[in-house]
Amino acid sequence: MATLPPIRDVIARHGLSASKALGQNFLLDEQLLDRIAAIPGPLRGKPVLEIGPGPGGLTRALLRAGAQVTAIEMDRRCLPALAELDEAFPGQLRVIEGNALDIDPATLFDEPYAIVANLPYNVGTALFTGWLSGEDWPPQWASLTLMFQHEVAQRITSNPGTSAYGRLAVLAQWRSSAKLAMKVHRSAFTPPPKVMSAIVHVTPAAMPEGVSARVLERVTEAAFGQRRKMLRQSLKALPGAVDALDTLRIDPSRRAETLSIGEFVAIARELTRG
Known part of the structure; x- marks a missing residue:
């Protein structure tokens, strides 16, 4: 397994700072990142899509788990750091420069894949609803393991009769199973966001018959x-x-x-x- 410098050192060496405009908050805790990468289950040899890898903290955890990672990143500043990971894990990482909102994941894979991402806060909900929408079911993705603001995670996993219950809950649960897998304290990020975060894990279920x-x-x-x-x-x-x-x-x-x-x-x- 490749020996890598701490993520903090990578960020400093490449002069990176989290962009508020891009909704970035970097995770530095390697043990926490490994725990996140473990949520979908064994990933060795399996295809994984990551959105917004930034300097590659979660990316390296997924690579350590043996995943074949396709990462979509629109921040060119982060590409050199990701290139170093490509060198450290030969044949395991494919980096695509672009906006994930404009890329159909189905065009990137010819087999089921997991999506694992610390989603940029400003596009997270739009990406999530896009992956859950459409008439075709089951989807090509095998699971979603996604970081959201804690409030959004609650809305996704909420039950009827609660203040958080709404469209997101119905969309996430009518033909999928959605659970709050892990809470993440704001202090785990650089810079710390103003709110707490949480990981939501979603797996497809049977689609009810006769429903559009x-x-x-x-x-x-x-x-x-x-x-x-x-x-x-x-x-x-x-x-x-x-x-x-x-x-x-x-x-x-x-x-x-x-x-x-x-x-x-x-x-x-x-x-x-x-």
Whole structure:
């Protein structure tokens, strides 16, 4: 296994600093990074996609675990540090310069892959919802292991009836299993963010039959877009939705946060039939 200098030394040698505009916060604790890399399970010889590797802290942990890593990085300042990792782990690392929002991961792999990333805060939710959306299921990715602000992680893994429960929870859980795998204190980062962070681990599950993903997204957009209103009000602009409540015997005076994921799926199924 390659002997590497501390990440802090790499950052100093290359004159790197975390870019607020790019939503960067660097993780330096090698033991913590190894724990994150272990969350998806054994990675030896398996393809892994990493978004925003920065100076390569998590990248080196994934490489130590034996993964075949494809890393997408748009910050050119970090490319020389990543090139050093390529030399230290020959044949294990492929670095793609670009914006992850503009790159379809399906074009990068011809087999199932894991996504493991300390996501840049400013694009994390957009990337996450993109990976969970679409009619094709199961997805090509085998699992998602992602760092978010703790508040966002709670929204993804929340249960009905809680203040955090909303569209993200339904999207993440209606055909996947989502769990909060690890909390990460703000002091673990350089520079420390203002908020706590957490790792969310998501694995695909069976997709309910007879449901269009886009229809479900429209239902949750309407319901949670006016979450303080009763369903009879928040869903009235969605043709057939209020009638679906009647068919399913769901009380239209309820509010979105009280509906189970199964109830949202049932409403979407009724509308898909229509």
